[in-house]
Amino acid sequence: MSKTNPGNYFEDFRIGQEIRHATPRTITSGDVALYTGLYGPRFAVQSSDVYAHRIGFKSAPVDDLLAFHMVFGKTVPDVSLNAVANLGYAGGVFGVPVYPGDTVSSVSTVTGLKQNSNGKTGVVYVNTVGRNQRGEMVLDYNRWVMVVKKDQSAPAPETVLPELPTVVSPEALQVPIGLDASDYDTELSGSPDLWDDYYVGEKIDHIDGMTLEEAEHQIATRLYQNTAKVHFDQVAASAGRFGKRLIYGGHVISLARALSFNGLGNAFKIAAINAGAHANPAFAGDTVFAWSEVLDKFELPGRRDLGALRLRLVAVRDRRESDFPLRTEDGKYHADVLLDFDYTVLIPR
Template sequence: MTKSNSGLFFEHFHVGMMLRHATPKTLTEGDVALYTALTGSRYALYSSDAFARDGDLDGAPIDPLLVFHTVFGKTVPDISLNAVANLGYAYGRFLAPVFPGDTLCAISEVIGVKENTDGKTGIVYVRTTGLNQHGEVILSYVRWVMVNKADPAAPAPKPVVPDLPDYVPAEDLPTPTPAWSKNYDQQLAGSPFGFEDFQIGECIDHIDGMTVEEAEHQLATRLYQNTAKVHFNALVQAQSRHGKRLIYGGVVISLARSLAFNGLANAAEILAINGGRHIKPLFAGDTIYAWSEVLDKAMLNQGQGALRLRLIATKNVSAHAYPGVDHPDAILEFDYWAAIPLRSSMVD
């Protein structure tokens, strides 16, 4: 009897299945530093203890995307070790801040399954919950992933596709982590623009591009303890339709979000993930560009509002013309809510 884990295949999943994922991870200042080195993220809230203390925090919290990738990575050996691709996300909420020294773990519930018409793969829908060392829920989200079948002749389960909301309603948004009371330093944050300065329908070109190198994306994915074969095993990928290693979609999200600093520096804290999809794969040597569209706005408390933002990433072509998701070089559509201070909370 083998003692190694070959991962679950599509026919092994069923609706209602609960998965308690292995390897809790304590996030440290070292993890934060490495994440910054790999993404170039510059949001002041996550870069400076002193800046965070102005928001009545003890120190800088950890970037929500590093939290998301860490929780996501816990789930890979059980859900997507044999995945073809991660397809999308829905109704994600960051429910409590995470600080260096906190330990994260994850559990998932299978909420849907549907075999593809080729009979070789199927879609698995899961709701994942991330918890800290106190058992408090810090993150919850839904994702769906295409998974290989071990035996193409295995009978298909009855299809169940969950009814997922298109977005997180503003009234369901978590309370922002910092509380700004007329002491938000816009110069240190890097932008003079507050909640009132953004209009629904406005598009923002983030201008800068970032080329992804082979070692960088593999190191980032290892940081998250994501063991999916498609990101690491060149021999396996040589036999795939792509012929080379895929870059983990979370790397694309983080790099596009880092580029979004140029134009959205004050919209640092991600409160919720409304939806997202990886439109096309990214490979080492490709260059990412990004732009954002303001889809909606909502007033919050603590001197802040929220922007609903649609982040589009492209590869190897500047995003200055605001290409849509149907553009041949679009690779990511990421719909999220971000907290942003009111101008009345800012100091020059």
């Protein structure tokens, strides 16, 4: 019998099935350095132990998206090796901060199954929880993917759809214990704009563009130990639909988030991922631009130092004009839109 991992096919998943994913990972300052080199984030809290300590962190925490990619990467061999589409995210909550030296593991539970009418594929919903070496939750999120069936004659499972929130409610957000932003320094953070300066409906063009390179996304995706074949193998890609290696969608999220510093320089902490769509595939040679929209503002119960912003972060390919492209008249994503990401940040007031 083959010793290589075949991954799971649609008929292999069962409601309630728990998958303890392989390769626990100690995240180090080396991972952080590489993350900085790959995207160029400039949030002071994640860049400086001194700055982070001053507002209550033990030291500079790891970028929330680096933690996300590490937790996510582990799920690929079990959940999405035979996926044909990454359909969505919901109800993502970040827990305790991850610090260099922490070891992160992931466990997923199958929460929904729905075979497609063509009988060839089905949608699998998983809830994934990443924990540190003390068992503390660092990230809890839901994801659903379309997975192929290996045996098309396998019977369709009973359809079960999980109840997923369209937005993580302010009450569910976790503010790191000890965090006190009342002494937050906006000169060193690089932006004067705080929670009160943003309004619902505001759109921000983040201006800067970055061109994607093959070596960069490959290094990133391997760093996350994400094994999806489409990102690495040009021989397979040349025989495929696009003729090119596809860039891991998370690479685009991180790049857009780093670009969003220019306009959201104090939104240093991602508290929730509400939803996300990889609208179009990205390829090496694309130049990524980003814009944001303030979807909502939340006060945080009992806090005067911090508020939350619900943001839409859109990554766009090869367009410098600030016309905030998203969808065309027929409701489909514009062909140049790569990412439509709905998330919630903590930002000092």
